[in-house]
Amino acid sequence: MNGTYFLSLLVFSPLVGILLLAFVPKTQERTIKWLGFLSTLPSLILSLFAFVQYLRGYRLEHLAEKHDWVRFADFPFLTEPTFAIRYELSIDGFSLVMIVLTSLLATLAAVASIHIKKEWKGYFMLFLLLEIGMLGVFAAGNMILFFIFLEITLVPMFFLVGKWGGFERERAAYSYLLYNGIGSAILLIAIIVLFARTGTSNIELVKEMLHNPAVEAQLVAPISNDLRLGLFIALLIAFGIKLPIVPFHRWILRVHVQAPPSIVMLHSGVLLKIGAYGLIRFGIGLFPDQFRDFAFWIAILGVVNLLYGAFLAFVQDDFKMVLAYSSVSHMGIVLIGLGALNEAGIQGAIFQAVSHGFISALLFLLVSILYERTSTTAIDRLGGLAKVMPLTAGCLLAGAMASLGLPGMSGFVSEFTAFLGLFKTEPVVAAIGALGIIMTAVYLLRAVLNMTFGASKRDDVQALDMSLAEAIPVFVLLALIVMIGVYPHILAKPLQATIEMMMNGLGV
């Protein structure tokens, strides 16, 4: 395959959909929905194609793209054109996996968007813009481009939550905007400091400049150890807000509850992962020494996240809230894996990022199906679902099982490897953290069993089981979850090179 414009094509293919949608009259509901769905397919096909090729031994380096974009301060006395921001896209195994996850979830979320009630045209245009942003984040080869794509996700999310969300949608949209705006702002400071000091924003080049003492002379200005520490903490906070790490998690609850379920699929499936991705790519990638010093505290933060999320999920009455806290809790496992600072741990963290993407997408898809029929997500009002909607109830139970880490499903692999890693380095912390797994089982089973079994609380037997259009994405997701659970190698292989490189960087 010729790689010249492959990544650009992959990232920007939803743009075609946006342009086409602009010419479709507002009232053509069916056309718009079909067009929106079809527009997510090109990037899905391209990313799956790349994934298969990569598994067969294709080198992803060939896909890298580089074009001149903008140049600040092009001084005659500087021999190299520094302060140039190039349009650089490049991927490795890790980003490829995230791209596949993104494009897959985008397609499935587009299917789930059939429940959207109004203004489909605007909805799908923003939806596709969001997809461009998310794909771009993972394909970006330099930090400024990464930031630009990250900011591009901010705007459509604000509108999607604020216009198509639930009762308190505007508040949720604002809290999303402000929390993430602050996160991005801190990230921007860190990125620009690095850019200003090194003269380049290419991730690989910056990495080399930071670790190779020989190129110290090439730096525009020196980067002291104190500054490195400051930058690392800035990155930790910036991505900590996106992940979210516990004191910064309030916004995610509002978004999870208020946003339309199809958008929450993407938010919880992909956008939260950007935090993990950034922490791994920039945190470990650029500042391995600082990361090593902080590893213990990151593991602690992870345990706090895990337990805090789990305890609060236990006391919620609303299933959406249970899932929101469950997301907080599950992101703790990512941190635990990273804090372990060994191969198993990091592998577990990445696995968890991907696996939680599928699982939470599945659960929110089911929530959208339930809400469509019953107009509620309150647990005690949903009792006895198994009688009226056996298929949906069954899938819900399967999703919960995957989420609590039943062996044979993706959740198990990630939790297992993450904890395996931590038990090696910090057994005591790991032991406390392991309580969280039990808690997970408790809160998920409590919620799901209350919803599915017991006396049916519904006297209107209008509640019908899911239709074929709804069942397809559900089964696709379930199949993927089981596939990763049974055959984790399909993820482990593409990630191998990235993890090895990280371990090299960490020097452990």
Added chain:
Amino acid sequence: MSMHTLLQYKWGMMTPEFIVLGTALILSLMDLFMPDDKDRRPLAWIAFVGVAIALIATIGLIPAKAVSILNDTFRLDAFGKAFKLLLLAGGALSLLLAFDYRPKEGLKDRGEFYYLLLCALLGAMIMASSGDLITLFVGLELLSISSYILAGIRKTSMQANESAMKYVINGGISTAITLFGMSYIFGLTGTTNIKEIALEVQKLTDSGYQYILAIAFLMMLVGLSFKISSVPFHMWTPDVYQGAPTPVTAFLSVVSKTAGFVIVLRLFITIFAQAPAQGKDPSSLLFSMQDYIAFLAGATMIIGNTIALKQRSMKRLFAYSSIAHAGYILVGFAAMSWVMIDSIWFYLLAYLFMNLGAFAILQRISDEADSDDLSHFAGLYQRNPLLAVAMGIFLLSLAGIPGTAGFIGKLNIFLGALMTEPGHYVLAAVMIAATVISYVYYFGIFVQIFFRPADETSSVRLSIGLTIVVVICALGTLLFGIVPGLAYHFLEQFDHFSDFLQ
């Protein structure tokens, strides 16, 4: 001065100024001799064409070498050319807004309206090219006095009267303070020529003189902060913006502000960057004053953005937003990095497009409703989706979201603040925090436009002048956001303003 010397000057260097002056003269004569009952709106097109020709003439002058004529009082260097382009472009677009300005009570003095706008523009252009404190001051006053009248041109409106009054009084005080600072400079150096001053101040190594110079610097900085509407002389901005006719507000916020930054940069860089400073560390007086400028920048950003949060009147909101933007640009100045002039120029270019575009839409909406309350924007998306999207582009750019020129402008200023050693971390952090605060009110307008239902269902139609402005501004905002290289490549012709810095 004999006729011979007068003819020797390269008058061609002043072509743009002469064109604007000529157009203003023609307009005033036409206004005088036209029958009273005749509609004067078409005069705006003559003014517009005049400014457009001046713009083309300025572009034609770009390859010319730096030259100074009239006993060094008028300098045409790269700096002057680059900023004159901004001034002329801003002036031309403001004239298009003025053409379509239809206040409820009508506007009787339309002819004056147009040629006063041209006079103000002429003043700004003279400021951009002045090589002498006297020409600089004349340019400043030409701009200011024309603006005072323009602000109060709606004679029957109480609000306009109040605003013009406030503008004159505040402007007078600030002019006095500026002049006070200039008089110190004159006293110390015995000359009003900027180049000569720059040579003279280098000799002032005695610490006693340096205190006086520092006082002169601070006086001028405070006085000129009026024109760029930054703290401490920002209080007039919301009142005047609200009371003045919308095209005048747009003109003040873009052209007048650009002119203010032009004068600040020209004066302070040429004079104070040469003056030696006390102590060993800072290389010049300007560098030793960095902290004061940084403080003003920080205060401007915080005050502008936080007070904007509470505004219901769109013009007041944009006034505070314009104060905040002055703060961002001051960050570029305070950082004193190598990219200072480039970044300020680019930011002003971006600001020109995004702010004039927003004002064009604001003018349409507030003219219709005869009020500039935020709620009139409700449901704009239903009433005219394209216009809503255009407004969205301007607001995103003002908020500094990627994909727009505003983002690149902020990025460049930000880079400048952090590339110096030691970096201005606090200032950069304040700028970022202020930007996040600004999200709240810019997105608040979004909420009105896209989320709220409209009171009226009739579709909003734009007249010809406003359409041109909105289209040009939207294209400019996006174009320089997606391919900013265009503007930076253009700037490379100016060779980093080396002829100005020498």
